[in-house]
Amino acid sequence: MSILVNRNTRLLVQGLTGHQGQYHTAQMLAYGTNVVAGATPGRGGQRFQDRVPVYDEVEEAVAKAGANASIIFVPAPSAPDAILEAADAGIKLIVCITEGIPALDMVKVLHFLREKDVTLIGPNCPGVISPGERCRVGIMPSDIHTPGRVGVASRSGTLTYEAVYQLTRAGVGQSTCVGIGGDPLVGANFVEVLALFEDDPGTDAVVLIGEIGGVKEQQAADFIKAGGFTKPLFALVAGQSAPPGKRMGHAGAIITGTAALASSKIAALRDAGAAIIPSPASIGETVKRGMG
């Protein structure tokens, strides 16, 4: 079992004909993901690896190839348009990998999506993978994952890989790993992902990887306290050593007030009953011990 993606996922790749799109589509196909179509305006009629048809429009990909999920590799200036096009065409899961979308564009995008029955993951995220379903909708290295019953939700890319690598080496398999993205404004936040994991019979516990900036971790803590998530939660918050007022790579990773501090987030999550992972070097070990 899994959340968001599974064997029924029929994936469309927006921006398939670009360098990044081609590379990762090949990787996703090799992993077992059912990539049914690509979409690039002006490139309709082409085929990728002689088997994946490319269409000019998302609407066409939905109608002709039955796409129900989309991954976006479109450059930042056009990525908001790509998200809106997918949502308008009735795609139910949109995973936006693109980094560097202006925040005010995301304000409009999220406003548009509020009226639609769609889940957006990202932008600026590694995507979603479910090892048990052999479904990878993202750019993460496939080989570090192993099927299992622990979910992962994270604001980071490479730190998620590190966490998964440690889990796998400790013998802890994953149900689904979700990178929600490093921007201040993303589609699904921790709360939405935790709600999905709560309802997933294939997930026994969740590893949450947060970082400085914003209030996403506090919202997760409030959600747990309100009874929305009842499974064991292991939490790591990166950036305890970060100075205030400086953007630490991610647009969302900046300490602008007390709530943005790693210590505030850790306190909120601990108060909600989460087991705090003491060091990024001991993620696998902590979860393994916690799972008994």
Add this chain to the structure above:
Amino acid sequence: MKLHEYQSKALLSMYGMLVPRGGLAATPQEARQVAERLAGPCVVKAQVYAGGRARAGGIRMAGAPQEAEQHATALLGSRLVTSQTGPEGVPVHRVLVEEALEVERELYLGIVIDGGAESVVVMASRAGGTDIEAVAREHPELILRQVVDPVVGFQAFQGRRLAIDMGLPASLARSLAAQMVALYEVFIAKDCSLAEINPLVITRDGRIVALDAKLNVDDDALFRHEDLAALRDWSQFDPLEARAGQAGIAYVKLDGDVGCLMNGAGMAMATMDAIQASGLSPANFLDVGGAADPNRVATAMGILLEDPAVKRVLVNVFGGIARCDDIARGILQAFQPGQRAIPMVVRLLGANLQEGLALFRASGLNVTFAASLLDAIQALRELSNAQ
């Protein structure tokens, strides 16, 4: 990206906000000329990328043009140390000379993109002229908020509501609301991530004037604002941060002695945390990015080597897309003949790992390999004990 006060005020003025009369000066003589033109008491303000200027002596009153010239002489070419800068301060290359106004009330006006509300939020407070962070901590009820609908934008009625809720007379509410709408228009047109007018003053003669102004532009939106991108003042950055920034590398200077080279922002922060938790201290945050081509890595490594505080280096790269031999080539490229020797702990994971490690071995440099983050931290501690 920050804008200087004078740049922010020029934008505000273009959108119909009232700012004090004044002019920019790069020399004491120019400061005197501006003051003469203003013909009255004036204020000389250091133009730096840091708040807390007033308490640091960066904002000075002048009764006469000669006094303005003296203040400018003292400020220009100096480094201003405020509560928001490091002990080395920031250089003052220009001063803004403005008319001194007779102030009746000081207000605060701010606009942010709020992650919780997932929208633009306009904030106002009658506790203007003070440290707004402190107000937010101690008297959050004094900061009023209006969430903006992204389709219709900030509306005048929201501005009037904020004015009236701040306890201002209804007679002022309309003109104050107009100023708020103007600020919102700048915010949207220039893709700001933050706009702050602190204080926004009401003068004795009833005008509403932006006495100070701080606009930050969203770095991610600079691709459609080439004119604003060109305004970035690299002199205001730590020299190593400036070099990294110009090379497109996310780098933040810290005060420890372990130079760190990582890929991915979360991974970089987590590595710094692990170093700190072990009792050592990171010298920097550095994210070379996901793709990590050799030249970028070489530039990044060069920056670490140039930092005299760095006594040892940790490379922690989890290659998903990045190839380990490319990373190794980039790092070794930075060690040109004559480069100082520095012990390194290297932890690499990903494609072409063995090729990467072989390159390090063949280099003759002092490199300790680590298979995991835990091992890497232990190796660093041993290095530090031995040094």
